[in-house]
Amino acid sequence: MRLFNLLFCILSTLYVSTTYAETEVQKVKVSDPFLEMHTGPSDAYPIFNVIERNESIEIIKQHTSWFLIKNNKEMEGWVHSSQLEKTLTLDGDSVKLKSFTRENYLEHTGEAGIMGGNFDTLSMMTVYANYALTKNLSAELSASQVLGNFSSRLILDAQLIHQPFPSWRISPYFSLGAGQIKTSVRSTLSQLTDRTDNTANVGLGFKMYLTRRFILRADLKNYFIFQSKNNNEEITSWQLGFAFFF
Amino acid sequence: MAAWLRLFLLKQLAVGLSLLVIMQATLIAEEQKSTPLKIESEQLIQPEVERREVKLDKIDTEDFEASAFFGILSVEDFGANPVYGTRFAYHVNEDIFFEGTVAQSTTSQTSYERISGQPLPLLAGNNSNLLYYNVSLGYNLLPGEGFLTRKKAFNTALYVITGLGTTTFAGADRLTLNVGGGFRFLATDWMAVHIDVRDHIFNIDILAEDKTAHNLEVTLGLSIFF
Numbered sequence: 001m002r003l004f005n006l007l008f009c010i011l012s013t014l015y016v017s018t019t020y021a022e023t024e025v026q027k028v029k030v031s032d033p034f035l036e037m038h039t040g041p042s043d044a045y046p047i048f049n050v051i052e053r054n055e056s057i058e059i060i061k062q063h064t065s066w067f068l069i070k071n072n073k074e075m076e077g078w079v080h081s082s083q084l085e086k087t088l089t090l091d092g093d094s095v096k097l098k099s100f101t102r103e104n105y106l107e108h109t110g111e112a113g114i115m116g117g118n119f120d121t122l123s124m125m126t127v128y129a130n131y132a133l134t135k136n137l138s139a140e141l142s143a144s145q146v147l148g149n150f151s152s153r154l155i156l157d158a159q160l161i162h163q164p165f166p167s168w169r170i171s172p173y174f175s176l177g178a179g180q181i182k183t184s185v186r187s188t189l190s191q192l193t194d195r196t197d198n199t200a201n202v203g204l205g206f207k208m209y210l211t212r213r214f215i216l217r218a219d220l221k222n223y224f225i226f227q228s229k230n231n232n233e234e235i236t237s238w239q240l241g242f243a244f245f246f
Numbered sequence: 247m248a249a250w251l252r253l254f255l256l257k258q259l260a261v262g263l264s265l266l267v268i269m270q271a272t273l274i275a276e277e278q279k280s281t282p283l284k285i286e287s288e289q290l291i292q293p294e295v296e297r298r299e300v301k302l303d304k305i306d307t308e309d310f311e312a313s314a315f316f317g318i319l320s321v322e323d324f325g326a327n328p329v330y331g332t333r334f335a336y337h338v339n340e341d342i343f344f345e346g347t348v349a350q351s352t353t354s355q356t357s358y359e360r361i362s363g364q365p366l367p368l369l370a371g372n373n374s375n376l377l378y379y380n381v382s383l384g385y386n387l388l389p390g391e392g393f394l395t396r397k398k399a400f401n402t403a404l405y406v407i408t409g410l411g412t413t414t415f416a417g418a419d420r421l422t423l424n425v426g427g428g429f430r431f432l433a434t435d436w437m438a439v440h441i442d443v444r445d446h447i448f449n450i451d452i453l454a455e456d457k458t459a460h461n462l463e464v465t466l467g468l469s470i471f472f
Contacts, residue, residue, distance in 0.1 A: 026305060040401040042340040044389045061306040061435070063471070064339050068435060114344065114381045116410045123421040125410040127381060145412060147421040149451075186418060212339040242383050244338040 026059040032086040037077025041066035049075055057087075065212070105209060105245060106135055106166055113217060113243025119146040119153070120235045128243075135166050140177075151192070154182045155223075157201065175203040181225055198226045207243075215243045308471040311335040313440060315349075317465030321376060321415070323453060324353035324369075329463060341386050345407065348379045353415070356453075368452065373417050378446065380411025380424050392431065401432040413448050420448040426463075440467040 035051040041063045051057060051071055058070040065081045081088075112129040123146070130140035138161045146153040159177025178200045185192040203221035210216050218240050225233040312334050319329035331349020338344065353374050355367060367374070388404040406427045413422040426444030433439060446461040 039391060039399065040389060042386070042389045045391070045401070059305055061308055063308050063435075064337050066340065067305070112344075114383070114409070125381075125421070145419075147412065147419055152419045211342075214338055214342055242344075244336075244342075244344065 027056060028059065028087055029054055029056050030087050032083055035069070035079045035083050035087075037069070037071075037075070037079060038066075039077065041068075041078045043080070045078065049077055051079075108132055108245040111138070111215065111243050111245040113215070113241050115217065115219060115239035115241025117219075117237060117239030117241075119144070119155075119223075119237040122146050122148040122153075124237055124239060126239060126241070130161065136163050137161070138163075140175075151183055151185045153184070155199070156180050156182075157199070159201065159203075163207070170206055170208045172206045173204065175201070175205070175219075175221070177201045177203075181223075195227075200224045200226075213244045213246070215245065217241050217243055308436060309337045311337065311343075311438070311469045311471050313438075313467045313469030315440065315442070315465040315467030317442075317463060319349075319351045319376070319446075319461060319463040321351070321353045321461050322450070322459035323356050324374075325355070327351050327353055329465065333467065333469070335384070335469075340389075343384045343386075343405075345382045345384055345409070346379070347382070347411070348377075350375065350377045352376065369416055373415075376413065376415040378411055378413040378415075378422060380409045380422065382407050382409025382411075382424060384428075386430075387427075403430045404428075405430065407444075413446060416450065416452045420450065422446050422448040430469075436471045438469045438471070440469060441465070442467065 030051055030053050033053055035057070036047045037049040037051065038045040038047055049071070051069075056072055060068040060070060060076070062068070062081075063078075066078045067081060067084055068076060069079055070076045110129065110131045113127075115126040115128070117124050124144055126142050126144040128140055128142035130138045132138045140157075140159050140161055142155075142157045142159070144155040144157070146155065157177045157179035159175050159179075161173050161175045163171050163173045165171055178198070180196055181199050182194075182196045184194050201221050201223045203219060205217065205219035208216040219238065221237045221239075223233075223235045223237060225235065227233055312332070314330075314332050316328065316330040318326050320326040329349055329351035331347060333345055333347045335343050335345040353369065353376055358364075359368055384405050384407040386403045386405045390402045390404070392400045392402045394400065404427065408423070408425045411422050411424060413420045424444050424446050426442060428440055428442040431439045431441075442463070442465045444463045444465075446463060448459055448461070449456060450459045451457075
């Protein structure tokens with residue numbers, strides 16, 4: 001019940017912040033040749049109205065690459081950003097509309113994703129986010145969980161990723177990182193105890209640009225776990241996942 | 247009245263009138279001077295209003311979606327019970343979204359426990375509580391519209407979703423694969439109603455043998471885009 005109350009609070013705050021947020025309606029004159037108004041924010045939705053150049057419109061909001069607009073006859077519809085490019089960048093050449101094509105991947109600021117695979121023989125899953133330092137280099141933080149029958153492990157890593165050919169559709173990378181691994185043993189096995197160890201890892205993999213902002217990633221890593229017992233454990237992990245860039 | 251007084255008053259009146267006339271004239275002249283300027287400035291402002299720049303950062307971007315849901319989760323061997331939780335989604339493009347879910351439920355006794363009247367339950371205390379979280383990838387398979395009346399239509403979408411996560415149940419964290427689908431009904435452009443059907447698949451060894459359990463879940467949710 002407490003969880004439910006918390007949820008209610010979060011949602012009501014969200015509601016308040018979305019409805020009372022200071023949103024300035026942007027009224028503009030169309031400078032593109034024409035705009036096609038779709039009934040929904042996708043190419044799959046039908047076009048029900050076309051707006052000509054010089055008509056004035058109101059831009060209400062944006063959802064992915066689609067803009068909800070209202071024309072002077074109070075009709076609301078969704079227009080793709082590619083058709084609004086001229087209207088939105090009017091007067092200010094420095095203002096660039098952020099579009100997400102494969103070419104734009106080189107200018108991205110970061111990437112986030114999820115992966116799943118194996119850690120030795122056990123199942124592993126990872127959530128990660130990274131920040132692009134240069135076109136080739138990015139700094140990444142990741143959290144992984146490894147689940148076995150007798151123990152579960154939480155791995156927190158920070159790593160540097162180097163992509164020698166970032167413009168390739170399938171772009172290989174190398175990684176070098178360090179972190180901590182926390183092992184929790186199921187209570188029934190009394191001879192083993194919970195512990196936290198430091199780790200270092202080296203890895204390689206590739207990223208493949210699939211479609212608008214969407215990336216496939218394959219990752220192979222070698223973990224060196226510096227155990228308190230003085231004998232280091234070495235484990236290989238492989239994972240496959242999906243990510244998006246922003 | 248003395249003649250000198252009448253003359254004096256007349257003089258005063260003449261001076262006053264002439265002053266008034268001069269004032270009026272200067273006022274008119276001033277007005278004439280300012281009127282064309284005003285028109286000019288109005289014309290100068292006019293096109294500026296038309297060519298107003300768009301402040302891209304002032305446009306409200308709604309790619310995130312938060313929701314609360316409740317429903318029924320059937321845990322294999324442990325009955326069908328209420329489940330409630332929360333979801334958080336990020337829409338990458340018009341087709342693809344990432345979603346994180348946290349939910350909880352409390353399981354009931356197995357049929358065998360109930361029939362045999364065992365004094366000791368299989369799952370004691372907190373072990374009958376089930377908590378799961380997962381991260382999933384969704385795809386809007388069939389975007390569509392639902393027509394309420396001749397003039398009122400709502401955007402809808404049928405989506406498929408799959409992901410990985412952990413289920414904490416019966417004293418252990420269990421790796422869980424979830425597969426399912428859902429129907430999103432956008433009541434307004436910022437609020438949606440969801441109907442979701444998921445299968446949470448995990449391995450369980452609580453009843454002697456290690457087996458794969460399929461746990462079906464049907465939920466109803468309300469979400470807000472922000």
